[in-house]
Amino acid sequence: MMAGSNGTAAQPIDLAALMPKVAHRLLGEPNGRLSRGSRLRFGSKGSMEIDIEGGWFADHEADVRGGVLDLIRHREHCDKAGAFRWLEAQGLKQESRPTQSQRRAPVVSAGNTFYDYCDEDGATLFRVERRGKDAVPPFLQHGPDGRGGFHTARGCMQGVRRVAYRLPELAAADPNEIVFVCEGEKDADRLTSAGLVATTNPGGAGKFTADLAAPLQGRRVIALQDNDEAGAKHVAAVLAALNGVAAETASLLLPGLPPKGDVSDWLANGGSAFDLKALAEKALHKPIDTFPIADLTAWAQLEPEPKRFAMTGVIPEGEVTLFTGPGGTNKSTFGLQLCACSAAARPMLGVDVQAGPALYVTAEDEDRENHWRLRKIASAIGTTLNGLAGKLSVVSLRGRLNNELATFDAEGRLRPAPAFALLRETIKAAAAKLIVLDNVGHLYIGNENDRGQVTAFVNLLYQLCRELGVTIVLIAHPNKAGDSYSGSTAWLNAVRSQIVLARPEDGMDHDARVLTLGKANYARPDQQLAFRWHDFALVRDEDLTPDRRAEVAAIARDNGDDAVFLRCLAERTRQRRNVSERSGRNLAPVVFAKMPEAKGLGKERLERSMDRLFRTGRIERAELWRGDDRKPVFGLREIGVKGAGNAAGNGAETRCAYAGNATAETQETHTPLLRKGTGAAFQGSAPAPDDGEIVWESQEIGDE
Template sequence: MMTKYAAQPEPVYLNPEAVARAVGGKARGNKVTCHAPGHRKGSPEVSITVDPSAPRGLLVHCFSGEDPVEVKDWVLRMCGEPDFSPGVKSDRTQPTSHLRLVHKEEPPRAFSDRHLIAQGYRHAVTYDYADANGEVVFEVLRYEHDTLAKTFIQRRPDGHGGYLAGRGEPILYRIPDIAANTEDPVFVVEGEKDADRLASLGFLATTVPNGSWPEELSALSGRRVFVLADNDATGDKKSKLAAEKLAGIATVSCIDLPGLLEKQDVSDWLDAGNDADALVALCSSADPIPANDNEPSAPAFSIFDWTVDRFVGEAPAVEYLVDGVMPLGVPGMVAAMGDTGKSYAMLELHRRVSFGSSMYAPPVFGGKVIAEGVSVMVTSEDDRGEVHRRIASLDPHGERHTSAGKRMIVVPMPSAGGARAYWKEDRKHGLIETDDFKRLCDQLKSIDGLRLVTFDPLASFAHLPLNEDPAAGQFVCTSIGRLTSETGATILTAHHMRKLQKPIETLGDARDAIRGSSALVDGLRWVYAMWPADESRAKRVCKTLGIEFSPGKVVLGGVVKANGAARRVVTTYVRNEFGLLVDRTAGLSASAPPQGDLLQALAMAIGAAAAAGSPFTKTGAGGLFEMKERLPDELKALSKGRIDHLATQALEQGAVVRAAAKGEKTAKWLDVPGGMFAIGLGNFNTGSPR
């Protein structure tokens, strides 16, 4: 049956200046920046792209950790629009309240320089930008002043002997020269003056108007290009931008001219006594920048090399970071509602991976940390002071001041230069991994014994519409998966969950509440969700544990996605005096398990025993009642008939399965679905009952 696709929404044209006024920000082109709600100091935390093709005419990114959809709701409300729902078009047929934002095309204006002349400027020179046929497309006019800095304005022919203000789309400078000579190399410089100076020496040279690179660069396709930057920070940025724009189009080298003072350029270098021969000699020894297109492709493979007879001997056991719950060496996600405490819990996970974990420590993320090594956490939400306070509360005995401290790396981005974009969309190349991400990957790959890496939160590092575009979500997941395979570490991202109208009852409900397109969850191999317990359940838990109830005190969590063996049970967390979530599932009685009865506790005990290589049987010498000293307290006091009835219920509901050990034919051992015995790979520990 043919799939019926939803009609694309009509384009929405908004005026960036009006949007900026509505949110109290600043507009630059089609970009608007502003502070997020509740923020007033420092750099703007919200970036808004005014794009007619985007849902409701806006793409909104927030770099301070707030829920991106809630921030978009705030922007729309400030503009007088209803809240945003991904994939749902506004039901307004006549959006009268935002008509003041609708962009109207301004009529062309006649060119005038009277404002500059009135200030004492004088017209110094005109630079013609012509197409390959020599027809002038627009002009850049340079104005000079006795005491003020030089300035430039642009104009274009109106077809009647006059000029209109502005230039239209940019083109390269001196295209006719480049088109007429396809053999010589081309020099890219920062301004028309420098390009003309090089041309006077017989070189091919070009620049772009006001730093604006055109989309059309075919004139430089296949050419040898040398980029000559001015000697300052701006020059470095423009040189790097030129190399990026020409990557895959031309063979590019960036040349540092020796002996330049701050802010000097190639004209100054020539005025200092250097000549054309010196420039040629300098460029002849320059190595080209490797282009993306020149990177080696993945080696070819043959499907006939992968017949199943190559898999000989004993299959490798699954390695875990958190025993039976979180595999080692997989890409994953921890998703939670706002103010749940996921970042603190993830920091504790890093501490245990790097410092080791006591056998008496409560579980973390549903199990015991069994893989130790180096961990790296990159957080954009907490500054150096907050990280210090949290580490101090987690490490009261000062283990961080021993050799173990070198194994735990926590980078507070607000104190390390601000959050960086690791994934973004480039106008020319589409979805890309940024240079910042590639540099980080190189550092991570150099670490021996790397076990865990976390990006918290994902939205601060992925400057992409993750909540709206499945392709963006899949791109980020693929990138993280590749880094996982290159490092062998578990790589986690922190992400948001939606606030629902009704309480989350099951792990399936929790999975459905994760923000963004399904590509985010589907593209990762392991996902853990955390959400606050509803008030009645939380009060019941607090009463059972004998602690005082307060809002947000009790949090539930569990694995909602796993490609492979992982215990899928709901864990109950209680916030301690420092705000850290502590697993208290084992201490709850029959009235407290979040799924309403003792089946939850029984399934968890059965799964843990099987994962430890000592599985239960339903009855007999290894039976649940016969081995009840290994069960949690809430089950130990039950009669044999009650335990047998619970086991029967668990089997009927699929919470528990019968399984055969490796090499056995009889399915008598109990395990949870997806456990090692359940998939036929279970091994017994020495001394376990057989």
């Protein structure tokens, strides 16, 4: 309760001494005929008896007895807090304020407000002085000075019992009424004046302690949150202290509060006590959260729908599909082309794709590369960049820092990162329904071998699928062991769909690709889609013109023959058995045709292969090694292959940009550009794994 302004210290309230005045104001004049001494009788039959010295009353007709507050409650039909308010309204309740000399100088007294903290009987235990926003500190506590007043000397609060604000009214209130715990005395007084039950704690926000919670035992309590960080911490402290004490608790942040706003601001802006109580009841009766339970009764009224696909039989709608494959198999091209087909309402390699806006997000390629590639793709699928504008959104994150969508704390719990919020808003702005993310290595920074972290990350993406109704294709690379994913099996366990892009197993046609289903919960796992990389796009052989198809087949055949020739040469070199380009028993095509590595390839085709390899600078005649007689041994060798020797005979390694042999480890990842006259007329072949950059010396080959 707020102290008075008469400059005197408040004294404990002697309620019994107030009985004569209270009785007179409530009951009027006593019945003189029936009254005796200090015991007054009221009414024609004297059924109401008052002892003005003892401070008690007895209503013999209603069989009700009690003290001063009980008499007020009986006659005014109010609670205990209402009885105190009646005393205040009648001017019978003493109010006081510290004298000017007791205040902390040099603050002007007129700008200060004092709040009394009283015990259950209304005796003031200590005071809180509100000095204004510019004062330092803005609040001061005043403890007893031992002379009936209060002061702010050091240690003045030592040994003083700390109580909740407006404790007498709190104790007297209807136990079924909601108690509002505010962040300050001003708000508590404001709510009390509106007829509500309110309290707060001394010391400011976050200082609500367990000893202050005792009067709220079994009560229904709302912790009102001011609209700032301190307010959030305060309600957390209140609810923690009330845990196991109050019957019901809830926090309430009022709607429409300005920054740092409180309940007083809310009431000043049109809120009412009635509305506040309604919001409080709603907060207290908020349903307990559970996992969503399917309504089987509703299901019974509907026909179930089969799973729909963003790409028929390949990519299920509304799911996260893991898209993996070795480096250099054109996963990025596939992802961008898939988005273009969706935006342009075109089939993807002959397979129907759900038409709609699409978003391609890459951290691998810059806009220049995306521009080049997309123009080629648009031409291949029969559209233009103008035709894709407004329906296809392309985002490059290359060179941007902090692209991770989530981080993990010390306990491994996932925390969405700012990039996740940016991704969500980008999807909304693009109105996209198909999303391709290229690739997981840039977006996930957790431990790939931690199942919990991997699953949490995939579930974060599923959150986008559920909230925004999108389909996500997540591009990933295989691990070094050659599995179709990197890290733990959690990647496969966390998703319902996985597709794998690779080259055919025979490896003869380096531009050929095969798409298979690695995990298919919604489709047949034995399906596969064959196509090829052609002029920076992906096409089916049947989509090429007959002449171009024949040209592609011829080049694929020649590349396969060259790979066989080099495989045979590697095996003979390993055995230290030389072969020659010259006629004789060591003529390479003749020797190779008899080897199992040739797989039945005849002498004539091997001769043509040898000629191509010479002309393209991939083989040469050179000194291979020294024989037992220390004489040099000459023969054919693949240029740049370790251990094949060199012209000096010292075994030094020779390298070139496109050197390689036919082993699985060093096999080229693209069809080399053939020189004029060798069948390389059709617009170039598939890029190296980094999509176009030549690999020199020990530079690592990048993945796409």
